[in-house]
Amino acid sequence: MATKPPKGDPVQDAPQVTEPKHAAAGLPAIGHTLRIAQQQMGVKRTALTLLRVNQKDGFDCPGCAWPEPDHRHKAEFCENGAKAVAEEATLRRVTPEFFAAHSVADLATRSGYWLGQQGRLTHPMHLPEGADHYEPVSWELAFDIIAEEIAALGSPDEAVFYTSGRTSNEAAFLYQLFARELGTNNLPDCSNMCHESSGSALSETIGIGKGSVLLEDLYKADLIIVAGQNPGTNHPRMLSALEKAKANGARIISVNPLPEAGLERFNNPQTPKGMLKGAALTDLFLQIRIGGDQALFRLLNKLILETEGAVDEEFVREHTHGYEEFTEAARTADWAQTLAATGLTRAEIEKMLGIVLASRRTIVCWAMGLTQHKHAVPTIREVVNFLLLRGNIGRPGAGVCPVRGHSNVQGDRTMGIFERPAPAFLDALEKEFGFAPPREHGFDVVRAIRALRDGEAKVFFAMGGNFVSASPDTEVTEAAMRRARLTVHVSTKLNRSHVVTGARALILPTLGRTERDLQGGGEQFVTVEDSMGMVHASRGRLTPASTRLLSEPAIVCRLARRALGPDSKVPWEEFEKDYATIRDRIARVIPGFEDFNARVARPGGFALPHAPRDERRFPTATGKANFTAAPVEYPELPEGRLLLQTLRSHDQYNTTIYGLDDRYRGITNGRRVVLVHPEDARALGVADGAYVDLVSEWKDGVERRAPGFRVVHYPTARGCAAAYYPETNVLVPLDATADTSNTPASKSVVVRLEKPMEKAGAETTAKATEKAMAETVEQGGEATGTMPRHHRENRPEARLEQSATD
Secondary structure: OOOOOOOOOOOOOEEEEEOOOOOEEEEHHHHHHHHHHHHHHOOHHHHHHHHOOOOOHHHHHHOOOOOOOOOOOOOOOHHHHHHHHHHOOOOOEHHHHHHOOOOOOHHHHHHHHHHHOOOEEEEEEEEEEOOOEEEOOOHHHHHHHHHHHHHHOOOOOHEEEEEEOOOOOHHHHHHHHHHHHOOOOOOEEHHOOOOHHHHHHHHHHHOOOOOOOOOOHHHHHOOOOOOOEHHHOOOHHHHHHHHHHHHHOOEEEEEOOOOHHHHHHHOOOOOHHHHHEEEEEEEEEEOOOOHHHHHHHHHHHHHHHHOOOOOOOHHHHEEOOOHHHHHHHHOOHHHHHHHHHHHHHHHHHHHHHHHHHHHOOEEEEOOOHOOOOOOHHHHHHHHHHHHHHOOOOOOOOOOOEEEOOOOOOOHHHHHOOOOOOOOOOOHHHHHHOOOOOOOOOOOHHHHHHHHHHHOOOEEEEOOOOOHHHOOOOOHHHHHHHOHHHHHEEEEEEEOOHHHHOOOOOEEEEOOOOOOOOOEOOOEOOOOEOOOOOOEEEEEEEOOOOOOOOOHHHHHHHHHHHHHHHHOOOOOHHHHHHHHHHHHHHHHHHHHOOOHHHHHOOOOOOOOOOOHHHHHHOOOOOOOOEEOOOOOOOOOOOOOOEEEEEEOOOOOEOOOOOOOOOOOHOEEEEEEEEEEEEEHHHHHOOOOOOOEEEEOOOOOOOEEEEEEEEEEEEEOOOOOEEEEEOOOHHHOOOOOEEOOOOOOOOOOOOEEEEEOOOOOOOOOOHHHHHHHHHHHHEEEEOOOEEOOOHHHHOOOOOOOOOOOOOO
């Protein structure tokens, strides 16, 4: 049966450390999946729910955006997808009584893990100005409050409308439609913090800001390069595609600062052979230094140019622009500079070159390890150069593959969630709905935080997500949010953003993907777009967690009717009753969605058109695929410092923390760890198991400190370190962003390790830790260690309620 949520907040800074694993999935993944699902849902609900995940007549997993194959397994989900489903379909509930028992100040001391474990929100909740507790509120009054605050603004541009990647196509289209009829393009989204760099680079070079491959292309590839990505944790179902590609003869090169179990070996839990033996995936692992990828691909491009017959001259001549300028820059690539930037050996790069030259069909996959650097956009442009040289775009089994992190983040952008909309999109909106949308660009995430900080924005509305925890420079972000007049969050579960509020705050509970959506026009479904441009339906089947929940489309429609009034030119009431009418309008506004309702009714949905992939046509300013020639950049590392990348544990999805373990990296019972190469640690005089503060350094001279991290000697690239976010987001300066895309540079943060500032914290010793680990408390069926109170109380993210342990 399902278990109750934890009462006390488990300690997250007394981890146990063992050797990292060298294979992913298998029996441990099955066991962990079933245990978590049973704790949240119970046995019967687990079986009924998980068998519908990612099925053609089921619901789309609310986790990652990896596509489903045409022929689907009965268990078409991964461990982390099952965790995401279990947390949404949980039997635990957060009721008005919960909020009466916990003040906002109390909730603000709790960890993100504890907040998320409490269960599903059941009622709209309001925090009046000056109040200590959230109070239940009717939907009508909630919309009145929002409309009142919007009406009091000096300009619609004083409102910010944020979107999470979980939002459906229908809800996203309505949301941007409401914001633009209101009069603003302030539509930041989670893409601003992750793959904005990919979209910026690809739009310029190939004319469309999306990947150019379908799932079948991976099966046809000769070579797949996985750079700056950890699919074993972040996109586990990708491992099945890599396994099939390997079986078909593909070779795989992994380029990453950390060795990752999922790219070493995959024990496929869906097949007997996979369970018993597994499959080795990576043929060549290049342990690159953080931020060295542009230098690597630039040198590879030089070596390709110097190899007779290696360039696809016909493709270059007929389909590309800027080749001469590019070749001039590429020929200046320097071995010494590249080896310094990458930390690789000449032999490793030459071995990679040999594999590249032997491949006729090459795919490059990447994720945040490439997108979250100052020079992220030129890095991805250099990857495009690499593929263009050998004609590897618009060919089966070849192309660019940015792997999106959230289930409909790509679809939301397609629907118009973008602060810099294309004129053609705005023209289509105006023609369809009869109002003139604003043309001035709005705020992205970083600019929205600045606007809130500076008093230029006063209302913040979030359609899903956990904005406060996901954003950089935590202290600046939280202070900015507290300056708002009103903060509103459409959510399924409690998170940190609900306790960092404006003068007034609302929590609006919404249906999840797993739940049945009944409206005036009958049972509804929504649609999503995966990472490869496939659009398909998602149909929930569970009874909603509360009778007081509204769907996201219904929330937008009711808010729009209240805030815009009777003069609105949009039929909001009609849209709320029947989502098919929304899709009819999408079909008339957005290219590629013609006959939307009929096409999405087909099992598996349909692929959106992609000119470079489908017809080798490149809708760029030049009409061709563009080579580029940016100077090579890589992070400079002062002596005695480390270059930190923020990353996920295996027990989290984005900012949602499912548990306190990182099984593949050998970390259990804690998250406040920093992974440091043993030689670097020795040079810095830091022992394995020591506790340190992480202090970031940036040109503004501001000290940003994340206290109380246990040092773990780990086989990272030399000079590099890694630690989990959101705990380390406090170290990322708000203004440290990627050129062009403005994405936070969370993967290249210069840090120093210091002894804990507070004397009490510095007294933590191996003896105290051993004693702490012996003291366990039962938390929802899992034992979690405790530590002396002095070390607990000083932590910003993982606080333990005193009354639970004293």
